[in-house]
Amino acid sequence: MxxxxxxxxxxxxxxxxxxxxxxxxxxxxxxxxxxxxxxxxxxxxxxxxxxxxxxxxxxxxxxxxxxxxxxxxxxxxxxxxxxxxxxxxxxxxxxxxxxxVPEWYSKRDPELPEVQEMLKMGTFLPLLDKNDRGQQVVLIRAAVHDPRKHQQNDLFKTSNMLVDLMVHEDELISVYGVVAIVDLKGVSLGHALQMTPSIIWKAVHAWQDCYPVRIKSMNFINAPSYVDVVLNVFRKFMTKKMAKRILVHGYNIQSLHKVVSPEILPKEYGGTKGKLEELIGYWKKVAMEKREWFIAEEKYKADI
Incomplete structure (x- = not known):
């Protein structure tokens, strides 16, 4: 109260x-x-x-x-x-x-085993170069985890930790906004079952109504045709403006390259900007270096 x-x-x-x-x-x-x-x-x-x-x-x-x-x-x-x-x-x-939502915003110590797992897999990776419009591009590897072993909430917690750090340290993001690439490679029924309406609502609410970040587009790649079933749930909670910014590229990497230049993408995404393992290692190192900041940030919240 x-x-x-x-x-x-x-x-x-x-x-x-x-x-x-x-x-x-x-x-x-x-x-x-x-x-x-x-x-x-x-x-x-x-x-x-x-x-x-x-x-x-x-x-x-x-x-x-x-x-x-x-x-x-x-x-x-x-x-x-x-x-x-x-x-x-x-x-x-x-x-x-x-x-x-303490499952996302409390116990955010990057040394915790569940956070370490997400960092090692590279579930959320801001690219190191901006696109030609000055926008921050983030790579979300939504299906890289094993739904039998890993909790969806740990993926969102780790992702939001890096979002908070990214927004805190880079003022340009507040001006130009963010472009998201959501990679669904390896998506399974187990992954889909983890995305309950409650989790989807929280995810949409966070990006749309809470963070001081404008989402310019959400680009789904390696997306099977049935992904629309889940995306329709996302759209249900979105404003019409946000829903129109969802772009599904299927398995067409050239289609993605029309939105995000290969010059800033890792090799694994048809790009020329290093390898995925290097990007994963970079953000794992940064997260560990910012451990005290993550822990201190937990005090900023409503008293409910």
Whole structure:
């Protein structure tokens, strides 16, 4: 139940939140112009809107234990095209989900065996180069795990850990957005049975209503014809705008290359940018180096 007033430990959390300097735009010129044109970012009004949202977060501090630094708030404003009310709604959704879905947002230590398994398999891999539009491309290997041994929730937990890190460390993502490649190679009935309507709803809700990231397209590859049965469940929970961004390429890698250049893809996907094992090793190393950050992040959530 939502508390009606501040508590002593809330005051401690608020007091311990580091004070950050005011935001100063250091975006490259093309990114700054993109933010103005596509997101409606106005340098003259940006600071005022950031302060308004921060004041709202202060009033909500007994309920939302949120990051309140300028850049974190600005990323949510960008994700909502500077609509203050929509930004507040997305912030509430974001921190509530972190509390309501502990199977994804708690015990996020990369040293845990179940997380190690996902990292070693490379279930979620941001590519190291952006596409020609400046967008971050992420490779989601949705069927690489064994459904008889591995939990779907561990896949989502590990994926969301890397999403959080990616968004935290790369400001450009808040401007240009993300393109997802969902590889269904090896998909089986066991994988399909793991994707319950509840898990599908949580996945769609997270990307669509919680994260300050605009999904520009979701590209399904190595997809058998019957995958539409599962995708129709996804579409049921999506807005029409999001549903239209689902692209199914089947087994046609050339079709994918029309969306994502092979110049930034691993060799295994018809690309020229290294091998998959190198990308997996890179993100496993990064996750381990950021262990303390992942553990510290768990305190940011709603008090429900």
């Amino acid at each position: 939502r508390p009606v007033g501040p508590r002593e430990d809330d005051a401690v959390v608020a007091a311990s939140e580091p004070t950050s300097p005011p935001y100063v735009c250091t975006l490259p010129e093309d990114a700054r112009l993109c933010a103005e044109k596509e997101l409606g970012e106005d340098a003259d009004k940006r600071e005022e809107l950031i302060r308004e949202v921060q004041e709202w977060l202060k009033r909500e501090a007994a309920y939302l234990r949120a990051r309140t630094d300028d850049l974190s708030v600005l990323k949510f404003l960008r994700g909502c095209k500077f609509d203050r009310v929509a930004t507040q709604t997305k912030l509430r959704n974001f921190y509530e989900m972190r509390a309501k």
